[in-house]
Amino acid sequence: MxxxxxxxxxxxxxxxxxxxxxxxxxxxxxxxxxxxxxxxxxxxxxxxxxxxxxxxxxxxxxxxxxxxxxxxxxxxxxxxxxxxxxxxxxxxxxxxxxxxxxxxxxxxxxxxxxxxxxxxxxxxxxxxxxxxxxxxxxxxxxxxxxxxxxxxxxxxxxxxxxxxxxxGRKMTDAVSKEELRKIHGYLYGVLQDINYFSERETTNWENFLRKVLVRMNPNKEMVYRLRQMFNRIHVLVTGKGKSYD
CATH class of the missing domain: 3.40.1280.10 (SPOUT methyltransferase, trefoil knot domain)
Incomplete structure (x- = not known):
């Protein structure tokens, strides 16, 4: 077809x-x-x-x-x-x-x-x-x-x-643009909360994360695992979890 x-x-x-x-x-x-x-x-x-x-x-x-x-x-x-x-x-x-x-x-x-x-x-x-x-x-x-x-x-x-x-790999289960934006904001927010970025940062990490996600085209399970992983990082560094909503 x-x-x-x-x-x-x-x-x-x-x-x-x-x-x-x-x-x-x-x-x-x-x-x-x-x-x-x-x-x-x-x-x-x-x-x-x-x-x-x-x-x-x-x-x-x-x-x-x-x-x-x-x-x-x-x-x-x-x-x-x-x-x-x-x-x-x-x-x-x-x-x-x-x-x-x-x-x-x-x-x-x-x-x-x-x-x-x-x-x-x-x-x-x-x-x-x-x-x-x-x-x-x-x-x-x-x-x-x-x-x-x-x-x-x-x-x-x-x-x-x-x-x-x-x-070809038909990624029919890839999440929507809105969900990509949401997980991107969450991942970037975690990195901000744990003070990952240096004062003299030369890398545009916000754009880098966006590019990685768009290339990856994650499905819902992958998004869930990313949330889970970054939430655990947030707990380990700050002592508390980070809401996804």
């Missing part, structure tokens, strides 16, 4: 160059995607010209003032970036990204693409727990926005043809 790609949203943050959005609409149509979201911009005349046989996707595109607004109803979010380094780690290769998307068939997933000029701001990147990076020429790693969207859509669309679907 073909994968349901309507649950996957392609999110463009303030696209600048006229025509890119139209080319992306055509790409979405090529690979059977339909949900296009645009932050801080609107399709231009030339976009409709380049969206050959795909104007309906442009006409139905959802417009948002901020990236945060565009992500409200999504369960998992992956950002695409050409930049990588100590403070900009890469979590997923393109094929790993596609596998991740297919392994969570019950969830709505957003793929976020930044501006053609400088990508995403740090605050915007922090809204996206996972990062995907296309390996390209180190001397010229910047990929055109429409081309980047095409590569991502191709990876997702073609994965079932390249990998036996029965071999």
């Amino acid at each position: 073909a994968a349901d790609l309507s649950r996957i949203s392609i999110i463009l943050v303030e696209p600048i160059y006229e025509g890119n959005v139209g080319a992306i609409a055509r790409i979405l149509n090529n690979f059977c995607f339909s949900d296009l979201r645009i932050v801080g911009s609107i399709p231009k005349k030339n976009d409709f010209y380049l969206a050959m046989h795909s104007k309906e996707i442009l006409e139905n595109a959802k417009l948002f003032d901020t990236l945060e607004d565009a992500l409200v109803d999504l369960d998992r979010v992956i950002a695409f970036s050409r930049r990588k380094g100590k403070h900009k780690p890469v979590d997923l290769s393109p094929m790993q990204m596609a596998s991740y998307v297919h392994d969570l068939p019950q969830f709505k997933i957003g793929l976020v693409f930044g501006r053609e000029t400088y990508g995403l701001t740090n605050d915007e990147a922090d809204l996206c727990p996972l990062r995907c990076h296309f390996s390209a020429n180190p001397a010229f790693p910047s990929i055109n926005l429409a081309q980047a969207v095409a590569l991502a859509c191709y990876e997702i669309r073609s994965l079932p043809q390249r990998v036996d679907e029965d071999m």
Whole structure:
């Protein structure tokens, strides 16, 4: 059975160059995607010209003032970036990204693409727990926005043809976005209560915990065990337990 790609949203943050959005609409149509979201911009005349046989996707595109607004109803979010380094780690290769998307068939997933000029701001990147990076020429790693969207859509669309679907781990019992936020807040709260963090902390532990949980995609039993383990740590250090509610 073909994968349901309507649950996957392609999110463009303030696209600048006229025509890119139209080319992306055509790409979405090529690979059977339909949900296009645009932050801080609107399709231009030339976009409709380049969206050959795909104007309906442009006409139905959802417009948002901020990236945060565009992500409200999504369960998992992956950002695409050409930049990588100590403070900009890469979590997923393109094929790993596609596998991740297919392994969570019950969830709505957003793929976020930044501006053609400088990508995403740090605050915007922090809204996206996972990062995907296309390996390209180190001397010229910047990929055109429409081309980047095409590569991502191709990876997702073609994965079932390249990998036996029965071999994939379908995480249909992974907890919801709300439950992930709750256990994340609990774990981070325990670490705060036991004074785990140093005054000169160089690691963003809040983001690190969020990234670990999103990569793990825990089910309810795993969440319960994490609560149990961290509650015991809280008891050992402070002498009392920590409520989960």
